[in-house]
Structures are given as C-alpha cells and as structure tokens.
Amino acid sequence: MKSDWRVERRAQLAHAPFLQACRKEKSSHTPVWLMRQAGRYQAKYREIRAKYSMLELCQHPEEVTRVTLLPIEQFGMDAAILFSDITIPYLGMNIDFDIVPGVGPVIESPLKDEADVGRLEKFCSKEQLSFVGEAIQLLTRELKVPLIGFAGAPFTMAAYLIEGKPSKDFKNVRKFLFQQPDAWHTLMSYLTDITIDYLKMQVDAGVDALQVFDSWVGALHPRTYEEYLLPHMSRLFTALGSTGVPLIHFGTGTASLLSLMRRAGGDVIGIDWRTPLRESWDALGRECAVQGNFDPAVLFADTTRIQQEADRVLKEIGGEPGHIFNLGHGVLPGTPEDHVRFLVEYVQETTAGA
C-alpha cells in the first residue's frame, strides 16, 4: 500500500515546475519558494510557536506538518521545505545546546581539540531523529507540491560546534583548521557521515529534493575550501547522488567559491543576495540550475520596488530552463505577509507561458 501511494505521488510530481527546474527542464512557469517561508513573519506561525520552544516544535511531527504547510496554503509556493533547524542532528550527537531567541544556536561546550572531537557520539538518524521521518511521512500525504528536506553542511555544522555561537567571521573555526588540521579532518569526516545518514533517512521517508545549507562557508578563501572542505563535500554529494533526488547546494558570500561548490556537487547551486546572479551562473558554466539572489530586505520596500528586484533576478537568467526563484537568504522576521504573497504571485504570473 505505502509503496503504491508513493509511486502515485512521484507520478503526480513528475511535472512539478520545481523538480523540472532542478533538472534544467522547461517548466510551465519559473517555480518559486522562499527560504524560511514558514517562520516568524507569519501571524499563524507565531500563534503555534508561542506554545513551544524552537527545539520542541521541531520534534513535534504534527505541528511540524502544520507549520510546513502554512506558507503553501497561504501563498501557494511551488515547493515546501520541511520545517526544522540545521542544529537537529546535534540532538543525536548528544551535544548540550539551545537555540537562543535573537541569537541562534548556542553550544554549551564548544570543541577545542581532537579529544573533544573524539567524544562526539555516532548515532542512527532513523532511530534517534525518528520525529523527522514521521513529519515527512505526514507531510507527503497532504502536500500537492514537492517537499524539500535539508541539513547543514559539515563546515557549517562544525562552525557552530567550534565557535559556540553564530559569528561574523568564524575566526575560531579558521584558527582551528589551520592550527589542528588532523582534528579538523576527523571532525569533517564524522560530520559528513552523520549528514549522509540524516539526509538519506529523509529521502527514505519521502522528501522529493534535498538542500545542503553551507550557510557560512563564505568565511573561507577558495584555497582553504579546496584543502579543508572539498574532499568531504565531494564525498557527501557523491553519497547523496545515489538517492536520485535533486540536490541543492547553498551558501552565502560564495562569489569566489562557486566553481569549487560546483565541483563538490549539486544539481542546483543556491546564490545569496550579495552575489550577482548572471555572473554566478556564468561562473558555474550554466551546467547546473540556480536558485536565489532576491534580497530578503527588499520585501520591506513597497511593491513597486519588490517588482523591480524580481524583474532584475528574472532578467539575469532570461527565462532559460534551470531557474528556481528564491530569496538570497531566509525571509526576515517582520516581513509583511502581503509582500510575500505579492512576490510569489508576481513571479508565477509574469513567467507563466513566457
């Protein structure tokens, strides 16, 4: 039964514009979804969120399902992304941490050396993070659009573990990798294993695509990326390739890293709000799909300005297959909900049959 139902869903989604764009196929319109499309800017989200801490909410499959569906019901995006947080695997590692409102993830005892790295626990995502699989199963029965699963990339996961909190330049991570290269590679190997297991579990549970968030990788010089990250990222994407779902590879501040990210892997490369989209696509050899680039802060301007920015982003790709419209980073708290609706509808309408 379960298997039949899945086959039916796959057939239903075969012509989903989001999945077509991931494969660089022509679609009926430019698909649009927004990073953090379920979040604090929504009144309905804030109502639900008031009852739980962030970590509690992420571990509650029914509420995760409700929250994930909210933006789809409200604004009709072309894809849903599982409501969760990149820190969730830390729960399996038995790391003492919290998501502090207005700050982000805060780690009780940041990693200092090889011994600390050695103490990190191995675990099986299917068993210890089963709530994630449950939410995905609930969601795929309801959703008419593709569902994106996700995880933080090993570097970004390591960054929080070493810094202990968000940072503007991740100097402690850079110190760690230059000062203790062996401990660094041990940590990256470990996190790569964890991430492969976690994302494969999500595909087994039913997600239709995966996004790897290497959110803070822009803190590194390309040579540093090549030496300290690339082998691990290549292994990650090679392993995920066997799942058969499209892979999105996202980072911020990556203007100088794009060709290395492409070498690491990904069917779609996510571009932040700072990096020119057309130049990025050219730097990627136009061989993969692209996503992103709309500055989330523009959603605070009036609709004329929003339309202008949307037109800019669309024009830079010029309607070629392989464009997923998205912001360059998550929707910001305080963003007017009407402006999100305006943007989603504008992109879908203006690109329909173009």
Add this chain to the structure above:
Amino acid sequence: MKSDWRVERRAQLAHAPFLQACRKEKSSHTPVWLMRQAGRYQAKYREIRAKYSMLELCQHPEEVTRVTLLPIEQFGMDAAILFSDITIPYLGMNIDFDIVPGVGPVIESPLKDEADVGRLEKFCSKEQLSFVGEAIQLLTRELKVPLIGFAGAPFTMAAYLIEGKPSKDFKNVRKFLFQQPDAWHTLMSYLTDITIDYLKMQVDAGVDALQVFDSWVGALHPRTYEEYLLPHMSRLFTALGSTGVPLIHFGTGTASLLSLMRRAGGDVIGIDWRTPLRESWDALGRECAVQGNFDPAVLFADTTRIQQEADRVLKEIGGEPGHIFNLGHGVLPGTPEDHVRFLVEYVQETTAGA
C-alpha cells in the same frame, strides 16, 4: 619651525617603500604592515590597556602614541597606523555608545527613521576630536616610517548606528535603506561630510596616508552599492583627493564589489582574506595598488604554514610594483607575537632586491 620640520619628514619619507607602493612605484622590498598591528595579541599592549577602557585609551594622546609605536619598535613594520577606533566620530555626534569587550560597538538608541537622523549633531573634528590631532602630531615627531590615519566609511558608520551592534548580515541596515531611501541618503550625506572633515583634519595634523574602512560593505549586492552608496563614496574620495596623500579603500567580502569600489576611489584597494588576490587585481584592471589577503587565522599555524601562505600572497602579485603586504583583516587576539615577527621579517627579507 613646524613647517620646516614637516618638509624634512616628507623628504625623509619620499623613498619609504610603503608610500612608493601606494603610488605603484618600484620599492626596495614589498612593504608590510598589519591591520590591528597594535592590539590585544601584544603583552605590552595589554599592560597599557589594563589601565583604560578602549574609549579612554583612544582619547589619551600620549598613550595612543606609545601604543601606535609598539609594533614598529617590536617588529619593524613599514608603516604605522594611528591607534584609534572607527567609532571615535560618534563622540562628536553626541551618540551614546560603548565598545563592549568581546562584542564591539554597542549603540544605546539605534537610528529608526528620518527624525532620528535629523537629530545627529554636526561638529568640527579639529575642535571636538582634538585628541586625535594631538596624537598624530606627537607621533610624526617620533616615527621614521609613514603614519596612516583612518576612518570608517559612511556605510560602515551607518551600519553600527542602525543595527546598534555588530551583525553578521546587517539586515536592519538593508531594511532601512530599501524602506526609507530618503532618510538613508540624508544619513549618508551627513556621514560623508563628517568623514571628510575628520580625515582632512588628520592630514592637516600630519598623517602620510589615509585608509577608509568600509569593513561591512560586503553585505550588499553591487546594485545596492551602486544606488545607495556610490554617489556618497565618490564624493568622499574626490574630497580626500585634494589632500594629496595616498588613499587606501578597504572592505571585506567585496569579491563582487571591486570594480565599484575602484570607481568610488582609492589609490590602493584593500582585499580581505576570502577574496582571491590575483583575480581581484585583474578585476581592478591593475590600475591601482593592492593590499591585504593573508588570512590572519594562519598566524596560529606553524611557521612553515605561515611561510606557505605568505608565498602564495606574494606570488599572486609576482613582485609587480603596487603591492602592500597585509592581512585580510586585523591581527586576532591570541596570535603568537613571534609569528607576527616571523611574517614581517620573512616578507621584507624575501622580497628585498627581488
């Protein structure tokens, strides 16, 4: 008298490698100085600093002189940079703020709108920040190498005023400029006036070069820079051009902004630790000098790795005139002093007579 002494100093510095490199002239070796070369990594600095808060120390001309001279005496860099902080002009604006250890500048009441911008006070740097000029006068009598004065660029100054504290993506500044473009341009005009006045005062007092720190400008898309910053930055550099001293224009995360920064102005463009140096110089049309790019975190590795990174940076410019060796950002607290000495000596010796 004073004028004679100055003429003599100018003559003495005519063949200073740092000033030659600023002008893209051949020099006896590749000059080297390090951003934040006077700072917490030095035992002698920590001794002095223990007696004052950061803001107190900056307002004490004799101690500023001692601290500015420390790295020159200890490590023999090719240029000194006035010990100060980019927030100093906030004192003249009558803004309630503090430099919080481990955080950075914290503004009591961040700017919200046009009315807040209108309340910012105009002032004369020569009168209200006279301690800066006094320190410069004391320093130029002692120093055998060029002295660099500096200020934050209007965007970076505005960023703290609006965010209220350091930020990893400066989302409130981006919201502000998209949502309230008129208030934004009023603020930028005001800060440009202040910065011109402040830097001209420093040249009058005796500095031999100026560095404009647009440290956080990498948070912006080039089109945002072009529309919201470029007119002000162009005015700033045009006004400073009349001083006759070389102008250094520095920012971080600027891979996509280099040609616009070049259009804004500067004899030297400063490159951070993430952006490939050779590509940057090519993007700048090799028409100006370049400075920076050595990852400050590498100073925590062993000397073999430090030498490797120094060789990489040197090789990317290949000994052409117009290269000032520097880090891509400030020396980090905890950096071994011996490693700083090693780097400075290595660069000076390995490039001598090359």
